[in-house]
Amino acid sequence: MGRVRQSCSENVAAPSGVHYRAQLLVHHFKAKRSGIHTMNVTLKTIPHRRVAFMRHTGPYAEVGATWDKLLAALGPEGWIGSDTVFIGICHDDPEVTPPEKIRYDACVTVDDRFVPAGAVGVQTVAGGDYAVTTHFGPYARLGETYAQVLGQWLPRSGRTLRSTPCFEIYLNSPENTEPAELLTDIHVPLESKHV
Numbered sequence: 001m002g003r004v005r006q007s008c009s010e011n012v013a014a015p016s017g018v019h020y021r022a023q024l025l026v027h028h029f030k031a032k033r034s035g036i037h038t039m040n041v042t043l044k045t046i047p048h049r050r051v052a053f054m055r056h057t058g059p060y061a062e063v064g065a066t067w068d069k070l071l072a073a074l075g076p077e078g079w080i081g082s083d084t085v086f087i088g089i090c091h092d093d094p095e096v097t098p099p100e101k102i103r104y105d106a107c108v109t110v111d112d113r114f115v116p117a118g119a120v121g122v123q124t125v126a127g128g129d130y131a132v133t134t135h136f137g138p139y140a141r142l143g144e145t146y147a148q149v150l151g152q153w154l155p156r157s158g159r160t161l162r163s164t165p166c167f168e169i170y171l172n173s174p175e176n177t178e179p180a181e182l183l184t185d186i187h188v189p190l191e192s193k194h195v
Contacts, residue, residue, distance in 0.1 A: 039145065041133045041153050043190070048127040051087060051107035052079065052120050059099040061140075063088070066106045073120050074108060085109040087125060088168040094143075107167075126164045129190040131157070134171075138179040142168070142186070149188055162189040 052074060056066035074080055091103035107125065116122040131153065135145040146166075154161070171183035 039133055039148055039153070041131050041149060041157075043159075044130050044132050046127050046130060046187075049085070049087070049109055049125040050111065050114070050122065051105075051125055052110045052114055052116065052122055053089070053105040053107040054119055054121070056104045056106060057100070058102060060090075060094060060102060060104060063104050063106060066104070070106045070108065070120065073118070079110055079114065080108065083109075086170040086173075088170070089125065090166045090168065125167060126189065128162065128164070129159075129192050131159065131188040131190055133186050133188075135168075135182075135184040135186055137182060139174070139182065139184070140179075142184060145186060149186065154188070159193070160191040162191045164189040 052070070054066050054070040054073075056063045071080060085108070087107040087109070089105040089107060091105070092101070094102055105123070107123075110122070114122060131149060133145060133149050133153075135142050166189065167187045169185040169187070171185060172181070174182060
């Protein structure tokens with residue numbers, strides 16, 4: 001699942017859904033986007049998710065090797081199934097973080113029976129309020145969708161970023177999908193309006 005992307009962080013510069021469970025739908029927005037797709041941003045409140053993960057440190061374009069290792073470690077043990085959700089947690093903004101220090105976690109959902117071992121750890125993907133939009137196309141162009149949701153939608157939304165990493169859910173696989181047909185749900189964490 002190697003790709004290049006732009007993460008969100010508290011210091012974002014404004015540049016001007018595998019198997020997703022049911023969530024509370026709050027609002028739905030549409031923003032004009034170049035190309036054939038309109039950027040739809042949906043506000044969702046989602047639950048925490050327990051995941052097995054491997055950490056990648058280095059350019060986002062090189063995360064594919066980490067995915068290969070994670071899937072090789074978990075697949076034979078029966079942790080990859082039809083209900084598995086494939087998640088990428090993006091800790092750093094490549095516009096401000098040197099490429100060799102960028103952190104990314106390749107994750108798959110697991111239940112409480114999973115016990116971490118070796119290079120595979122366990123963590124919780126934070127629940128809460130998120131702005132969610134679907135990126136259509138190659139992973140190498142994810143940065144364009146991040147720029148639109150963070151640089152155009154967010155400043156107009158009246159919402160504030162939460163200090164939790166953005167994450168991505170991969171709705172289909174690059175193993176059997178043409179790059180132009182890849183679908184990725186980008187999740188941007190928001191402060192709750194119900195404080």
